[in-house]
Amino acid sequence: MKYIITLILGFFIGAGLFAVGLIYNPFMSDRNLSPLSVTDAEVITLNFSSVPNETIAYTNNGNALQQSRLEAALRLWKAPIRSASPPHPAKVLQLWEAPIRSTEAMVTVMRDARNQTAGIGIKFSSDSEKSRLLYGETIADSVWYIYLPEQGSFFIEQTENYWPFIRAVAFPAWRSSANNWRGNWLGDMTSGPGALGTAAVSGGSGRVQDLEMNGVESMSVRAYSADRGLVGAEGRLIIELPEARDESASYSTTP
Amino acid sequence: MVLGLLATAGALYGYSVDQVREASILTVNPNGGSVESFHINVPMDRIMIGAPGQSGAVPAGLDWPTDEILADVRAEMFKIRNARDTVIGVAIRTAAKNNEEDVIDWVLHLPARGSVFVEMDATPREGGFRRGEIRAGSREFAPLDGFMTERWVANTSVEEDAPIGRIELTGTYTARSKQTDDEEENQ
Numbered sequence: 001m002k003y004i005i006t007l008i009l010g011f012f013i014g015a016g017l018f019a020v021g022l023i024y025n026p027f028m029s030d031r032n033l034s035p036l037s038v039t040d041a042e043v044i045t046l047n048f049s050s051v052p053n054e055t056i057a058y059t060n061n062g063n064a065l066q067q068s069r070l071e072a073a074l075r076l077w078k079a080p081i082r083s084a085s086p087p088h089p090a091k092v093l094q095l096w097e098a099p100i101r102s103t104e105a106m107v108t109v110m111r112d113a114r115n116q117t118a119g120i121g122i123k124f125s126s127d128s129e130k131s132r133l134l135y136g137e138t139i140a141d142s143v144w145y146i147y148l149p150e151q152g153s154f155f156i157e158q159t160e161n162y163w164p165f166i167r168a169v170a171f172p173a174w175r176s177s178a179n180n181w182r183g184n185w186l187g188d189m190t191s192g193p194g195a196l197g198t199a200a201v202s203g204g205s206g207r208v209q210d211l212e213m214n215g216v217e218s219m220s221v222r223a224y225s226a227d228r229g230l231v232g233a234e235g236r237l238i239i240e241l242p243e244a245r246d247e248s249a250s251y252s253t254t255p
Numbered sequence: 256m257v258l259g260l261l262a263t264a265g266a267l268y269g270y271s272v273d274q275v276r277e278a279s280i281l282t283v284n285p286n287g288g289s290v291e292s293f294h295i296n297v298p299m300d301r302i303m304i305g306a307p308g309q310s311g312a313v314p315a316g317l318d319w320p321t322d323e324i325l326a327d328v329r330a331e332m333f334k335i336r337n338a339r340d341t342v343i344g345v346a347i348r349t350a351a352k353n354n355e356e357d358v359i360d361w362v363l364h365l366p367a368r369g370s371v372f373v374e375m376d377a378t379p380r381e382g383g384f385r386r387g388e389i390r391a392g393s394r395e396f397a398p399l400d401g402f403m404t405e406r407w408v409a410n411t412s413v414e415e416d417a418p419i420g421r422i423e424l425t426g427t428y429t430a431r432s433k434q435t436d437d438e439e440e441n442q
Contacts, residue, residue, distance in 0.1 A: 007258070014259020022267070057303045057317060057332070089316030093302045097334070097342040098275040103366045105332060105345055107303060109320050117322040120305070120330055122347045126366035127272045134267040143370040143393055145362040147349050149324050153360050155372035157393035202391035204374050205358045 023167055025136070034188050034216045034238065035196040042241045044151065046110040048121055050219055050233040052085040056120075059087040060104040062094035085229030102127040110146060110237075119148035121237075128159060136163040139191070144217075144237070152206020154239065156215050158199030161191040169224045179226040186220045201239050208241070215239040274367035280338045288401060288429035293363065295333045295346070296418040302332040302345070327352040335363060335424070343367075346424075359385065361403065361424070369394030371426070373403045383407070389426070401428040 036043060052058035087094055095103055103126040112118040125142035144156035164187050173181035190199045194214055203211035215237060222232035281289040295301075304313040306329040307321060328351045335346045344365035351358045357377035364370045375387030384406040392399055409420040 010256040011259040011262065014256035014261075015263040016259075017256070018260045018263040018267075056305060056319065057314070059302060089314050089318075091316060092314040093334070095334070095345065099277055099341070099343045100334070100345060100366055102272070102274065103345065103364070105302070107305065107330065107332065109322075117320060117324055120325060120328055120349070122330065122332070122349075122362070124345060124347075124362075124364035124370065126274065126364070129272050129274060131270075131272045133270050134264065141366075141369075141394065143362065143364055143372075145347055145349065145360065145372070147328060147330075147351055147358070147360070149328065149351065149353060152353065153349070153358060153374075155362065155391045157370065157391070157397075200391075200393075202372065204360055204372065204390055205356065206353055 022134075022136070023171055034218065035198060036214065036216045036238045036240050039240050041243050044148075044239040044241065045113045046118060046121070046146070046148075046237040046239070047113075047115065048108045048110050048235045048237070050221075050235040051230045052106070053088045055088060055106050055108040057088065057092055057107040058085065058104070059092045059095055060085070061096050061101045062087055084225075084227065100126075110148065118150070119146060121146045125160070130159065136161075136167075138162045138166060146237075148206075150206075152208045153204035154208060154213075155202045155204060156199050156217075156237070156239075157193065157202075158190045158215070158217065159192040160189040160217065162189070165189070165219070165221070169221055170226070173224045174226040176226075180231070181224045182222065184220070184222060186218065188216055188218045190216045190218075198240075211242055213239055213241060276367045277337055277339070277341050277343050279368075284427060288427050291426045291428070292338050293335045293343075293346075293424040293426070294338075294340075295335055295422040295424075297420050297422060299418055300334040300336070300342070302334065303330070305330040333422070335365075359387070361387070361405070363424070369396045371396040371399075371403075373426075375403075375405060389428075396428075398431050399428045400431045401426060403427070 049055060103124060106123045108121050109117055110119045110121040122145045123142060125140045128139035128141045130139045131137055140160045142158055142160055146154040168185050169181050173179060191197050193200055198214040198216055201213035201215040203209050218236045220234045225231050281291050284290050301313060305319045307326050309319060331348045333346050334342045335344045337343045344363060346361060346363045349360045359375040359377055361373040362370060369392060371392040372390045373387045374390050375385045379385050384404045386402055386404050389401045389403060403424055403426045406423045407420060408423055410417050
């Protein structure tokens with residue numbers, strides 16, 4: 001009997017050790033420097049709130065409204081992160097059908113570097129089949145459609161890796177007795193499809209018509225709740241304009 | 256303990272996200288390319304209407320920004336269905352006036368397949384439909400060119416719970432030609 005108990009205890013200790021080793025693995029370093037932060041080209045900087053109830057509309061499968069603590073813990077490992085949040089406004093249609101159950105949609109105001117309203121942004125993100133937990137990759141496939149009346153329309157395609165966020169924010173929040181986390185965390189979410197970990201940006205109408213550009217989305221988190229998702233957070237999108245258009249660009253952008 | 260380490264490593268290695276897939280319903284176009292139809296039942300599939308001065312917000316409680324810069328912007332979000340009437344994705348339609356230019360854009364997001372960005376002609380064609388070029392796409396749609404049409408079809412059914420109509424979207428996809436890619440590289 002004692003051998004069986006030892007075997008079971010050893011099994012769980014081994015499993016725990018592996019999980020701890022994975023989360024605190026020093027060889028899985030976070031990428032802190034965005035390739036666009038050192039660009040000489042002109043960039044468009046857009047800020048937005050990442051907190052669902054501060055957006056115009058946010059919806060997902062609505063599971064957050066009835067999930068148990070265990071379900072929330074299991075859900076922690078799946079991107080996207082905001083799925084812990086209830087839809088906003090409360091009566092918005094939920095994405096409960098099977099093909100869209102792991103998708104979320106957000107409509108938000110985009111603000112420029114001076115914090116003035118610059119346009120509207122809509123983001124769709126879905127859990128990606130490229131996710132590999134063993135390699136520290138919790139991937140979401142996401143697209144943005146952004147309309148800026150003074151600039152034109154943008155379509156942004158990107159993959160996002162939520163692993164650094166899970167490691168630094170979501171896991172400590174889940175582990176804490178109060179189920180929340182407070183602090184300062186800043187990280188790039190974009191991990192592709194560009195070779196340097198940048199998003200592919202296509203210009204639609206306006207001054208960016210037919211332009212192909214690069215972009216990076218980052219997030220700054222101040223508070224997170226394991227039960228309700230993001231509580232205090234700001235998102236930022238940086239879009240690098242091609243150098244050929246630099247001479248004609250002169251407004252609402254930051255160098 | 257070793258068994259636990261190995262079992263956890265194996266479980267994490269084997270863990271995968273599987274998106275639910277509906278079989279694509281494509282027909283081959285006689286002049287090349289393939290054709291796929293989507294539709295939106297209105298009002299059942301409408302998730303949001305965002306427009307300034309909108310009476311009767313959808314969804315209830317929606318607070319659309321009143322900034323002057325957004326005065327000519329209208330955005331609608333929908334669930335989209337395939338030809339079998341199964342929900343397979345979500346879409347956004349944006350209509351705006353940019354100086355003298357009218358802009359009508361669609362983005363369709365199909366989680367298992369990718370997304371497609373279509374820029375519609377502002378003026379409807381004869382027959383009441385709009386046509387637009389596929390400007391960009393992700394994953395399955397990345398190597399595709401083509402066009403999409405949108406058309407409003409009013410409901411003629413007398414059933415009590417029938418939709419008031421449907422928006423029909425028909426995409427015609429063609430492979431992006433290698434010659435075009437080479438030309439772009441030369442430019």
